[in-house]
Amino acid sequence: MRTEEFALRTGRTLITDLTARIDAWLAPADSGLLNVFVPHATAGLAIIETGAGTETDLDSTLERLLPIDDIYRHRHGSRGHGRDHVMPAFVAPSITLPVQGGRVLLGTWQSICLVDPNVDNPDRRVRLTLLTG
Amino acid sequence: MRTEEFALRTGRTLITDLTARIDAWLAPADSGLLNVFVPHATAGLAIIETGAGTETDLDSTLERLLPIDDIYRHRHGSRGHGRDHVMPAFVAPSITLPVQGGRVLLGTWQSICLVDPNVDNPDRRVRLTLLTG
Amino acid sequence: MRTEEFALRTGRTLITDLTARIDAWLAPADSGLLNVFVPHATAGLAIIETGAGTETDLDSTLERLLPIDDIYRHRHGSRGHGRDHVMPAFVAPSITLPVQGGRVLLGTWQSICLVDPNVDNPDRRVRLTLLTG
Numbered sequence: 001m002r003t004e005e006f007a008l009r010t011g012r013t014l015i016t017d018l019t020a021r022i023d024a025w026l027a028p029a030d031s032g033l034l035n036v037f038v039p040h041a042t043a044g045l046a047i048i049e050t051g052a053g054t055e056t057d058l059d060s061t062l063e064r065l066l067p068i069d070d071i072y073r074h075r076h077g078s079r080g081h082g083r084d085h086v087m088p089a090f091v092a093p094s095i096t097l098p099v100q101g102g103r104v105l106l107g108t109w110q111s112i113c114l115v116d117p118n119v120d121n122p123d124r125r126v127r128l129t130l131l132t133g
Numbered sequence: 134m135r136t137e138e139f140a141l142r143t144g145r146t147l148i149t150d151l152t153a154r155i156d157a158w159l160a161p162a163d164s165g166l167l168n169v170f171v172p173h174a175t176a177g178l179a180i181i182e183t184g185a186g187t188e189t190d191l192d193s194t195l196e197r198l199l200p201i202d203d204i205y206r207h208r209h210g211s212r213g214h215g216r217d218h219v220m221p222a223f224v225a226p227s228i229t230l231p232v233q234g235g236r237v238l239l240g241t242w243q244s245i246c247l248v249d250p251n252v253d254n255p256d257r258r259v260r261l262t263l264l265t266g
Numbered sequence: 267m268r269t270e271e272f273a274l275r276t277g278r279t280l281i282t283d284l285t286a287r288i289d290a291w292l293a294p295a296d297s298g299l300l301n302v303f304v305p306h307a308t309a310g311l312a313i314i315e316t317g318a319g320t321e322t323d324l325d326s327t328l329e330r331l332l333p334i335d336d337i338y339r340h341r342h343g344s345r346g347h348g349r350d351h352v353m354p355a356f357v358a359p360s361i362t363l364p365v366q367g368g369r370v371l372l373g374t375w376q377s378i379c380l381v382d383p384n385v386d387n388p389d390r391r392v393r394l395t396l397l398t399g
Contacts, residue, residue, distance in 0.1 A: 001164055001166075003238075031267055033299065033395060035166055035229055039241075039243065041180070041181060041187075041240060041242035041243050046355035047358065048351060049340075053338065053339030056340075057340055057348050057349075058355050061355075073187075074186035074187045074189075075186070082190050085181060085190065086187060088181055089179035089191050089224055089248065090356050092358065094180065094228055095358060098395040105269075105393060106305060107304075125240075129166060129231040129266075131166050131266040133397040134299075168299055168363070168364055172372060172376065206322040218314060218323065219314075219323050222324050225313065225358065225361060226376070227363055264397060265399070
């Protein structure tokens with residue numbers, strides 16, 4: 001097993017593509033299962049295509065399904081912050097992916113993305129754990 | 134690998150925090166990937182903050198997005214039970230988490246929670262599987 | 267570790283039960299964690315009961331929550347294709363499951379299903395990766 005946490009700054013950006021950073025972390029001979037984990041209660045991970053509009057579509061879908069509104073019991077920080085705490089139940093903060101020959105075996109159009117609706121905390125951490133097989 | 138199933142009684146409680154039980158199951162030297170799995174078709178797992186209102190917010194969000202209504206084809210048991218069967222497509226019954234030194238490497242505000250909307254089956258099982266690395 | 271990709275034809279079928287195929291892939295002595303992964307940006311995996319109406323319920327739930335409409339930025343192919351690209355953020359393309367004695371330790375009513383709303387690409391691949399423990 002190899003595990004390491006890295007920090008990144010998301011600011012007000014909802015979606016951050018982590019794929020290049022994860023690829024760089026893997027060594028050429030690595031094979032096994034890679035777990036990507038976000039140790040935050042207001043962020044999740046999604047495997048989506050980036051660069052073709054889905055970032056915007058996911059943003060508006062989240063606003064439609066989990067409105068930034070005063071309907072939440074959990075209240076502190078910015079308006080609608082309660083929905084940031086509900087999101088990880090649907091967009092989980094953990095995903096496990098197959099690795100072979102130092103590459104995550106993603107499809108052509110897939111990217112590993114951090115989904116971070118929280119505008120109050122611009123600093124985020126992501127943990128990578130590889131269990132070799 | 135070490136794997137074990139434990140039973141718990143949820144009754145009409147939607148969200149049950151499993152974190153303490155999972156911590157207690159881990160031995161001090163354990164490191165690797167922990168899979169938490171619910172062998173039920175009407176329950177899921179969520180990593181959320183507990184004790185600050187998100188349990189209530191997730192409950193009302195589920196009722197809004199998956200209404201307890203007669204719109205489902207899958208019908209038996211209590212009214213709206215069909216939505217309990219749809220929920221695991223969005224709140225999956227499996228999550229894998231990094232473990233090091235006998236601790237799940239959760240963030241400060243994260244708890245591992247069973248989400249069980251099913252009021253007809255108060256007895257639930259959860260399986261923990263640790264693959265050491 | 268053992269990993270293999272297989273192809274299947276989904277056509278216009280939203281939900282395909284993969285359980286029998288996965289069971290057949292496992293050898294009698296296999297134990298560990300099985301990762302099921304779909305290398306496509308418009309498909310996901312769900313553990314649901316099949317044969318009792320939930321396929322239809324999930325279909326109508328997806329149409330309600332992610333309408334096949336012209337509200338998406340990501341546009342090409344069939345109408346509403348943009349929602350197919352949003353879906354994997356909620357119905358993730360990866361799930362990890364415990365295996366013991368050559369069997370996935372599913373509950374009685376659980377099946378491992380491919381959820382593929384994309385009608386433009388009838389040919390799909392699924393990757394199975396077993397990390398033995």
